[in-house]
Amino acid sequence: MSATNPSGGPLVDGPADPEHDPRASYALEPDDVRRLTGRVLASGGETTPVSSPLNGQPLAHVPQSSTADVRDAVARARRAQETWARTPVAERAAVLLRLHDLVLDRQAEICDLVGLESGKARKDAFLEVAHVALTARYYARTAEDHLATRRVPGMFPGLTHVELNRVPKGVVGIISPWNYPFTMALCDGLPALAAGNAVVIKPDAQTMLTALLGAELLEQAGLPRDLWQVVAGPGKDIGPPLIEGSDYICFTGSTATGRLIASQCADRLIGCSLELGGKNPLLVLRDADLEKAAEGATRAAFSNAGQLCVSTERFYVADQVYDRFVERFVARTEAMTLGSTLDWSVDMGPLISQQQLDTVTTHVEDAVSKGARLLTGGRPRPDLGPYFYEPTILEGVTPEMTCFGHETFGPVVALYRFHDEADAVARANQGDYGLNASIYSQDGRRARQIAREIRCGTVNINEGFGATFGTLAAPMGGMRQSGMGRRQGSEGILRYTETQSVGTQRGLRIGPSFGLDQEQYAAVMTASLRVLKKLGRA
DSSP states (O other), X not given: XXXXXXXXXXXXXXXXXXXXXXXXXXXXXXXXXHHHHTTBOOOSOOEEEEEOTTTOOEEEEEEOOOHXXXXXXXXXXXXXXXXXXXXXXXXXXXXHHHHHHHHHHTHHHHHXXXXXXXXXXXXXXXXXXXXXXXXXXXXXXXXXXXXXXXXXXXXXXXXXXXXXXXXXXXXXXXXXXXXXXXXXXXTTHHHHHHTTXXXXXEOOGGGHHHHHHHHHHHHHTTOOGGGEEEOOSOHHHHHHHHXXXXXXXXXXXXXXXXXXXXXXXXXXXXXXXXXXXXXXXXXXXXXXXXXXXXXXXXXXXXXXXXXXXXXXXEEEEEXXXXXXXXXXXXXXXXXXXXXXXXXXXXXXXXXXXXXXXXXXXXXXXXXXXXXXXXXXXOOBOTTTOTTOBOOEEEEOOOTTSHHHHSOOOSSEEEEEEESOHHHHHHXXXXXXXXXXXXXXXXXXXXXXXXXXXXXXXXXXXXXXXXXXXXXXXXXXXXXXXXXXXXXXXXXXXXXXXXXXXXXXXXXXXXXXXXXXXXXXXXXXXXXXXXXXXHTTOO
16 A cells, blocks of 8 residues: 655655655635635634644634524525526526636636545545536536426317426525535535525535635626525534525435435425435446456545445455456555645545544454455554545455445445346345446446346446436436435426426316306217327327
C-alpha cells in the first residue's frame, strides 16, 4: 500500500516526515468563510465547528438555525416561489445553463472545498463538478418538454377536450448528505427550480461550506436569492419544522432516518423521495474481460473510500475466473495511493469521521475474528491522517459476520464464488436493499437479461455505477429498503409537480339530452361504449 503527501512524494509506514507531513495545514481565507456562512439563515448566534477529515484542523464555525429560522426560511421561499412559478420555463432554464458554465469555470475552487470538507480524492471531487454540470444542462434543455401541457383523448372523441398541466408543488425541502456534498446539495434542487418551485435545504453539518458555495453560484447564475434558502443544525431539531413547512421532501441518507421522514411526511399527506442504504452486488461472469472487471471493481468499491450509496460491497465471481480475477483485483487495490492532499496524486482519501472509521474497523475485526480471510488491507492508517483506513478485501465472509448483510459504507468488500448464474442472481438479491448492481460480461445481451432479474433500481453492465449515474435521462433510485422515488430523468422533475387535469366539454353535455330519460341515456351510453371498443379507442 502506497501513499502520497501534499508534495506528491512517497510515504513509508511509521512516523511522518515533518517536512512532508500529510496532515499539513490547508487554510480557508477568513473572508471566504464569512461570505459563505453568512448565507445560513440563523438568528441566534449559536455556531458549531467544522474540521477537515484530511488533518483534523478547524475549517469554520457554522451558524445554527433555530426552529423559528426554519419557518422564516420556508416563508421567504414561499413568497419568492409565487413569482417564480409565473416565470417562463425558458427563463428558469437560462439560470441553469449559466450555472453549468460557472461550475465548470470554478471547478478548481469547488474541488478544493469538497476535498477540505469531505476528504475525498480530487478525482472523486471532480465527478461532483461534472455531475452538477450534467444535471444543470439536462434539465435546462428538457424542462420545457417535461413540463409541457399535454392533451389526452377525451371521453367523447371530438366533444371532450382534456389537457394535463404540471403545477409546481411550492416549497421543496431537501436534506442532503455529506458523502457527495456538492452534487447532492444541488442535483435534487435544480429540477425543483426548473419546475417552478422554491427550495429550502438542510445540508449535513460536516459539509455546509460546499453546499453554501453551491447556493452562491446559483445566485451568481441569476437565481433570486430567496428561492434557495439554506438552514443548518441537527436533523432532530430542524428536520421536523422543515417537513412541517414544505410541500415535498427529498432526502438522501440512511434507511432508518428515511423511514422516520416518510412517516412524518405521511402525517402531513405530502410526498417524498428517499434514496437510502445499499449493500450493492457486483457479478463477474465467466466470460468477463478480467482486466476491465478488475479496474472497474476497484472504482466501484473504493471511490470516495467506499462512502457512496451505489458503491459495491459484495462481489460474486464465477468459479472459472475467480482466481485470475482476484489476482488482478488485489494487485490493483494494493497499487492505490492514499494521502491527504488536494492535488490529483492520490486515489483515495480518508473516511469522513471517527464514527465512520470505528464502523469500518469494527466490521473488519468482527469478520476476521469469525474466520474471514484478509486478502489485502485491514488496517487504520493514522500515519496518513486521523480517519484513514486501507482499502480492504475479504474472503470467506459468512452470514454471522456483521459485514455480510449490513452496509459498511467504507472501503471494505467481500468476495464470493459462484458456479451457477441463477444462484449468483439469487444471492445478489439477498437482503433488504436494492439500490445498485453491476454485471461484467462480454455478452451484453445476456448481461441485460440477467439485469432484469436483479432487484435493484439501477444495474450497470461493465461499469460500477457511472453508466447510470452519469446518464441524466436515466431515473435513479432504490427498490425495497433502498428507498422510494427517483432522481434524474423525467421522474426527477415530475416528482416536484402536481398533475392538473382540465376538461372542456363541447356540444353535447354528459347526461341525458334530446328528451332522453336516465334509462334511455344509459342504453345510448352502453351502445356508444361498445362502438368505441370496436374502434380501438382507449
